Amino acid sequence: MRAYTPHAAGHWRSPGVVPGSLAVDHPARLFVCARCRVQVVLCSRCDRGQRYCGRACSGAARREAQRAAAQRYQRSRAGRLAHAERSRRWRQRQRQRENEHGAIAAGRTLHFVTHQGWRAVAPAAPLTQNEPDHAVNATAGQALPLGARCRRCGAPLSPWVRQGFVRHGLRRWPARVVDPCP
Numbered sequence: 001m002r003a004y005t006p007h008a009a010g011h012w013r014s015p016g017v018v019p020g021s022l023a024v025d026h027p028a029r030l031f032v033c034a035r036c037r038v039q040v041v042l043c044s045r046c047d048r049g050q051r052y053c054g055r056a057c058s059g060a061a062r063r064e065a066q067r068a069a070a071q072r073y074q075r076s077r078a079g080r081l082a083h084a085e086r087s088r089r090w091r092q093r094q095r096q097r098e099n100e101h102g103a104i105a106a107g108r109t110l111h112f113v114t115h116q117g118w119r120a121v122a123p124a125a126p127l128t129q130n131e132p133d134h135a136v137n138a139t140a141g142q143a144l145p146l147g148a149r150c151r152r153c154g155a156p157l158s159p160w161v162r163q164g165f166v167r168h169g170l171r172r173w174p175a176r177v178v179d180p181c182p
Contacts, residue, residue: 030161035061043150043157049165
């Protein structure tokens with residue numbers, strides 16, 4: 001008996017497996033969230049190459065990336081010049097307000113507070129322990145506990161998962177090259 005048999009569409013499948021079963025046609029993908037390091041299982045219908053476990057982690061990662069980009073811009077020459085120009089305009093507006101208040105007050109002295117003082121003790125920040133990375137082993141597929149479900153839609157999943165991406169459109173053999181000038 002042959003190990004693999006081609007079917008009409010040109011795809012390969014194992015003999016004895018019912019077409020349309022979760023084990024062959026729609027394997028789930030197991031990955032580790034790039035931010036919180038939690039293992040996530042997604043069915044192939046929900047899998048769009050995500051790196052994060054959900055909106056909370058993806059939103060936080062986006063905010064961190066935007067903050068880092070803003071800091072890089074502020075350190076660049078263009079960012080420093082833009083910041084200096086913005087500060088100059090702000091100081092000019094403050095001087096105009098002081099002049100308007102001075103004309104209205106006409107005789108009263110204004111006291112500007114420049115120092116608010118420091119807090120005596122900084123609040124304690126909660127620290128998390130460094131946990132070992134429970135990354136997925138790079139060997140063949142891994143078995144999931146029975147009853148595993150998709151993290152996004154809740155669909156029941158096969159006990160076997162893939163750890164990489166499904167590659168659509170790749171050919172087993174290179175395309176035939178036809179020489180236009182024989």
